[in-house]
Amino acid sequence: MLSMPLTMKKASLYMVDVDAQAAAMALARLAVMHPLEAGDDDQALDAYPAAPYYAVYHDLDARFGKISGFVRSPFEATVDSTVLVTLDQLRDLDGQLKKLWARVSALEERIREQNERISAVRLLANSLQKFTSLDLDLGRLRRQGRFLRIAVGSLPSENFYQLKRALSLAHFMIKTFYTSEGIEHVVVFGPSQQRDVVQDLLNSADFRGLTIPEEFSGSPVELQADLNRQTGQAENRIREAEQELSSLIDDHRQTLQSAHDLLLQARPYASLATVLRGKGGLVFLQGWVPAGRVDEIRQQLEQYLNFAFHLEFSDPERQEFDSVPSLLQQSRLLKPFQGLVKTFGIPGYREVDPSGLFALSYVIMFGMMFGDIGHGAVIACASLILWRRYPGATIVGVLAGSSSTVFGFVYGSLFGYEHVVPALWMSPMNDPVQVLLLAVLWGAGFILVANLLAIRNFIAAGRIHEAVHSGKGVAGLLLYLAAFYAAYQVAVHGRFSWLEGLMIVLPLGMIVNFQWRQSSAGLAERILVVFIEGLEHVISNVSGTLSFLRVAAFSLNHIALAAAVFAIAGMLDSFGHGVTVVLGNVFIILLEGAIVAIQCLRLEYYEGFSRFFSGKGKAFEPLRFES
Amino acid sequence: MSGFSSLYLDTRLTILAGRLISFERLIEFISLDLEPLLSQVRQITGYHYDLDASDSNRIEIQLTNRALDDFLVLIRPFSGSERRFFNFAVRWFELVNLKVLIRGKFNGIESSRIQEQLIDLRGFADLPVRKLLETDDPYEMLRLLETTAYGGIVRHARRMYEEHGNDLFLLDATIDRGFFIDLHYHARFLLEEDMENIGRVLGGLLDRLNLLWLLRYRFSYGLSAAKSFYLLTKTGNRLHSADLMRLARTDSIEEAVAALPEPYRHLLANVSVISDMETVMEYYSLSIAARALHRQPNLLTRTFSYFLLREAEVRFLQALIKGKLLGFDTDLISRAVGALA
Numbered sequence: 001m002l003s004m005p006l007t008m009k010k011a012s013l014y015m016v017d018v019d020a021q022a023a024a025m026a027l028a029r030l031a032v033m034h035p036l037e038a039g040d041d042d043q044a045l046d047a048y049p050a051a052p053y054y055a056v057y058h059d060l061d062a063r064f065g066k067i068s069g070f071v072r073s074p075f076e077a078t079v080d081s082t083v084l085v086t087l088d089q090l091r092d093l094d095g096q097l098k099k100l101w102a103r104v105s106a107l108e109e110r111i112r113e114q115n116e117r118i119s120a121v122r123l124l125a126n127s128l129q130k131f132t133s134l135d136l137d138l139g140r141l142r143r144q145g146r147f148l149r150i151a152v153g154s155l156p157s158e159n160f161y162q163l164k165r166a167l168s169l170a171h172f173m174i175k176t177f178y179t180s181e182g183i184e185h186v187v188v189f190g191p192s193q194q195r196d197v198v199q200d201l202l203n204s205a206d207f208r209g210l211t212i213p214e215e216f217s218g219s220p221v222e223l224q225a226d227l228n229r230q231t232g233q234a235e236n237r238i239r240e241a242e243q244e245l246s247s248l249i250d251d252h253r254q255t256l257q258s259a260h261d262l263l264l265q266a267r268p269y270a271s272l273a274t275v276l277r278g279k280g281g282l283v284f285l286q287g288w289v290p291a292g293r294v295d296e297i298r299q300q301l302e303q304y305l306n307f308a309f310h311l312e313f314s315d316p317e318r319q320e321f322d323s324v325p326s327l328l329q330q331s332r333l334l335k336p337f338q339g340l341v342k343t344f345g346i347p348g349y350r351e352v353d354p355s356g357l358f359a360l361s362y363v364i365m366f367g368m369m370f371g372d373i374g375h376g377a378v379i380a381c382a383s384l385i386l387w388r389r390y391p392g393a394t395i396v397g398v399l400a401g402s403s404s405t406v407f408g409f410v411y412g413s414l415f416g417y418e419h420v421v422p423a424l425w426m427s428p429m430n431d432p433v434q435v436l437l438l439a440v441l442w443g444a445g446f447i448l449v450a451n452l453l454a455i456r457n458f459i460a461a462g463r464i465h466e467a468v469h470s471g472k473g474v475a476g477l478l479l480y481l482a483a484f485y486a487a488y489q490v491a492v493h494g495r496f497s498w499l500e501g502l503m504i505v506l507p508l509g510m511i512v513n514f515q516w517r518q519s520s521a522g523l524a525e526r527i528l529v530v531f532i533e534g535l536e537h538v539i540s541n542v543s544g545t546l547s548f549l550r551v552a553a554f555s556l557n558h559i560a561l562a563a564a565v566f567a568i569a570g571m572l573d574s575f576g577h578g579v580t581v582v583l584g585n586v587f588i589i590l591l592e593g594a595i596v597a598i599q600c601l602r603l604e605y606y607e608g609f610s611r612f613f614s615g616k617g618k619a620f621e622p623l624r625f626e627s
Numbered sequence: 628m629s630g631f632s633s634l635y636l637d638t639r640l641t642i643l644a645g646r647l648i649s650f651e652r653l654i655e656f657i658s659l660d661l662e663p664l665l666s667q668v669r670q671i672t673g674y675h676y677d678l679d680a681s682d683s684n685r686i687e688i689q690l691t692n693r694a695l696d697d698f699l700v701l702i703r704p705f706s707g708s709e710r711r712f713f714n715f716a717v718r719w720f721e722l723v724n725l726k727v728l729i730r731g732k733f734n735g736i737e738s739s740r741i742q743e744q745l746i747d748l749r750g751f752a753d754l755p756v757r758k759l760l761e762t763d764d765p766y767e768m769l770r771l772l773e774t775t776a777y778g779g780i781v782r783h784a785r786r787m788y789e790e791h792g793n794d795l796f797l798l799d800a801t802i803d804r805g806f807f808i809d810l811h812y813h814a815r816f817l818l819e820e821d822m823e824n825i826g827r828v829l830g831g832l833l834d835r836l837n838l839l840w841l842l843r844y845r846f847s848y849g850l851s852a853a854k855s856f857y858l859l860t861k862t863g864n865r866l867h868s869a870d871l872m873r874l875a876r877t878d879s880i881e882e883a884v885a886a887l888p889e890p891y892r893h894l895l896a897n898v899s900v901i902s903d904m905e906t907v908m909e910y911y912s913l914s915i916a917a918r919a920l921h922r923q924p925n926l927l928t929r930t931f932s933y934f935l936l937r938e939a940e941v942r943f944l945q946a947l948i949k950g951k952l953l954g955f956d957t958d959l960i961s962r963a964v965g966a967l968a
Contacts, residue, residue: 062761098763105767112770158808165868166857169875197851204786204857 002453003353005326005617007291010036010316013301015309017049017283020276021084021269024050024285026304028268028623029081032297033287034325035275035623045277045284053087054273057266060094063101064259070104070249075260079625082304085266093259100252107245114234114241120208121234123154125227127178127185127210149195151188151202153209160184163205170194170201268623288325288620289313316349318462324349327620334359336392344605345615350460352453354613359399361446361608362600367403368442369554370596371428372562374415375589376404400597411555415585416562428555435552443548444484446608447541451477454612469514471537472611479507480541511537544607551603554596561588632704633926640929643697644920646672647936650910653943661951668944686948690941691720691746697937699750701930708816709927715813716934717751722806724754725777726799729784732765753777780805797848800840804860807833811861817927824928826864828919831912832935833863838891838908841874842883842901852876865891913939 011033015023027033068075149172155163157179164174172190179185188207190198202209210223249256276285289297294313301309316324326347328338337359347353367376383397408414412423428435455474458467467473482503490496515530565584569577609615648656648671656664665686695717702713724745731741738760745756753776762768772781780802787801814822814829837859844855852875862868865888877883884895894911898904916932923929 063763066761101763105764108770109766162857162859165872166853169853169856169872170851197853200851201854201857204854206783206786 002357003329003355005328005347005349005351005353005620008288008316008324008327008349009291009294009313010320011287011289011294011297011311011313013285013309013311015283015285015305016307017278017281019305019307019309020049020272020278020283020285022304022306023301023309024268024272024276024623025081025084025265026300027287027297028625030293030296030300031622031624032289032293033623034289034620035272036286036288036323037275045279045282047278048273048276049278049283050269050272050276051274053090053266054270056087056090056094057263057270060090060097060259061263063094063097064256064263067097067101067104067249067256068260070245071253071256072246075257077264077626078257078261079264080261081265081625083265085262085269089262090266093255093262096255097259100248100255103248104245107241107248110241111238111245114238117234118231118238121227121230123183123208124210125224125231126180126183127152127154128223128227147192149190149192149198151207151209152186153188153202153207154183154185155202155205155207157182157184159205160186163201163207166201166205167198170197172198264625267625271623287623288316290327321349321461322616323618325620326351326353326617328353328355333395336395337362339392340601341609342619344609345613346617346619348457348461348614348617351457351614351617352612354453354609357449358604358608362604363399363403365442365551365600365603366400366596367405367407368439368551369599370400370404370558370593371407371411371555372413372415372558373405373408373421375585375593376401376406376408378589379404379593413559413562415581416559416565416588418559418562427559428552429559432552432556435555436549439548439550439552440545442551443545443607444480446548446603447480447544447611448477450608450611451480457612457614465514469510471511471515471533475507475510475514476537476541479504479511479538482507483538483541484545508534508538544611547603547607550599554592554599558588558592561592636701636704636926636930639701640920640926640933643701643933643937644929647933648672648940648944650913653940653947656944656947658957661948664947664951687945688747690944694937694941695720695746695748695751698934701933705927705930708813709821712810712813712817712927713930713934714751715810716931718753719806719938720746721748721752721754722777722802724748724756725772725781726802728754728756728759728768729765729772729781729798729802732762732768733788777805780809796843800843800858803836804840804858807836807860821925821927824919824923824925825931828916828928828932828935830864831915833861834866834891835863835905835908835912836860837863837866837871838874838887839901839905841871842880842904845875845877845883846880847901865889909939 013023160174160176167174167188167190170190171194172188174186174188176184176186186207188198188202272285275287276283278284291313298311301311326349328347334355338353338355341347341353341355341358370376378401380398380401383394383401386397387394409421410423410425411427412418412421413427414420418427418429451472454472455467455477458464458470458473469475471479482500486496486500486504489500512530512534515533516526519526519529521529562584565581565588569580569584572580648668652667652671656667659667698713698717702710702717705713727741727744730736731744742756742760755771755775759768759771762771769781769785772778775781783805784798784801787797811829811833814825817825840859841855844850844858845852850858856872856875859871862871866874870886870888873886874883877886880899880901884892884898886892887895890911891908894907895904898907913936916935919928920932920936923932
């Protein structure tokens, strides 16, 4: 139910530099070491021997990444984890890929140019289409007059007014004859002697001019054909460039496969660039490893390192706990729930991994809020369909659906029908007050467990003072129990005696005292902070408990929704009745199911995790071949 | 913005405005050695900066990062179109990165050296810097940039580059032009009163840019009047389209200065070199911002004014400290820091 991240040991490995790469590969093979940045106390080892290797590796990796975007079939992973990749090998391959990328990039540039050309020609074709409605001989545009220069074309609308004013400085005029989607289709005309000045200006304004071919006789259809020919040409060039690109990649397939393999093999050592430190032929590597695998690590290093090395393991010091990565115990059933826990945060090294508890309480709450034999069965069966693509979602869906079915039997609910299956307990509608009360009790239990876990986590982290005196510690727990007892006394016996008062005041005093000591502000600010935080603590416990009323509210809501569907169905004939009931149930499963799933998650995160779980842990990221 | 948020922002602005270093003090700094200079900066800004002379890169980064942190605090109370306006305004720093990247790649500078000059914009960053640094040639980088939020600006810059060759001023000016057109566009969505108030501060800045670009295009690059005018950005306070068109038609700097409307004609009457004009115009546009920061009740305008003043201060200090670290003499530093000095 509750597990802890695996116990870790700090591994310190001293070796000769020529063995460093072999050590990196040996450790990557086992995927057991989370490398550790060396501290400032290792000033003597001021060189980073893997850094030059990483620089070349990084360039090669970046180029390979860019080129592999053009590769159609994936590469096969053929890593020989025993062969070391030399720096010269990386450099040589990087040189080859650099040349290859230069050719690929040139082809890409060619394709970009042609695409730009096609867009320009399309704009012109659009202009031409609008122009045909004007009674104008287009042939005149080609026969530029001695004194008059005319140009037809298009430009982005945002450039129009600035261009209009600028053209007036060159004694030119511009007229729009059609506007569409941010493009102005225009005629520009003015004195011929300013032709060059204006052409330069038009280019700056992104003006695309319509060129009239020599053989043009005046018919717009001919011009359209010319534009089509230009588009066709550009498309052909793109096809040619794409084919060339494809052949280029195919011709270098072997080189790329080699780069792929070499990068995989080189990755472990390259990733030590900022971690591996050394001086004068001696290098030092530190990292966190699972305590249960130290022997395996030693054997592996003995097998693959050529020279003598010194390896020692030590337990993490308390002050190092924050930097120790958390390796969670794997369970196939809990994996999807661990994923949901990680979206909140990773458990700290000495913190409890709440995945098991989370899974259990989530599934139970889902069933309580969405109890229906039929709906639960549908969710479970529908989830099974997702098994191949989303196995995690299937596990959560099947468990939540099954829980819903179990609670459906408890409530006696089948696809919203409340009287078909006899209830093992009762339908929530029969006694809503009792259901609400049970929800509050469930919430109180949930918060108590969260509080106990918080105390445990404080103790594990060595924060004993907080474990005892803080609002999340023993004092907070006692205050919560006392408040709950006092509420019970008032509700059931109608009395609130000095005993209840004392039970509340004592732990509250402890919390206030703790907060007072923690604060270093001035007197007034201190009083304010302590008062507000004390109040906030009491309110958050009350509101947190009441928040669980939604568990009951949704179970009631489920029945109310079904009743609404039946009420609508009852107004229709038998066919309409059947369709409404089916569609209504689909609606309930999809909409209410989603809302309940989110509400359960909200309760887990805000009323559970936020009370005991810092989520500030570091993920265990071992040296490995694949990324 | 709620009354509480206004009060909060007003207080923040007053505190931060009090930490700005006055123009006069900045000029005094030019003659100081590095250590006393840093100590003065620390004192005046209430130890807002923890500057250490031993690492020049760190100083530059710290100056920018601290400014960005303060901008983030100031824009937090804004929402809707106001927030969008400021989020866009802060992109100015990313534009600095964009220019460094483009220049670096076109000049064949190593990626690691380009990276050293980039500002870490953290949450403000939009550019895929790592991928851009990994590009092998400038055209590959431009293709990648065209897929980013700066695609339009980059396309225009590319065209200018291809037309006029490797000219850094033209490249920078083209990028800045695109930015100010878009900033002006974002300002259009503000409330009318805000737009009017902010327009006065922004207008001073646009006047400065338009005048200097126009003079450079016409008299340093010899572009035609029409093209010089076309390459300008949105118009500002005093230099309207008609004024700029008239200026574009002039044939010399002296003629252009004589054709300027007041107060610019008076301000530039005895200045004949464009870089000196830049200094005077920047001083003038920043004094408009300083006046707005200290006297305007409009919080949006005060915040924007603070942006401009702080950005200028950071730019000035960076140039000054770099000059000191490189051992330049006072004259050279005065010229390098240019504006404000």
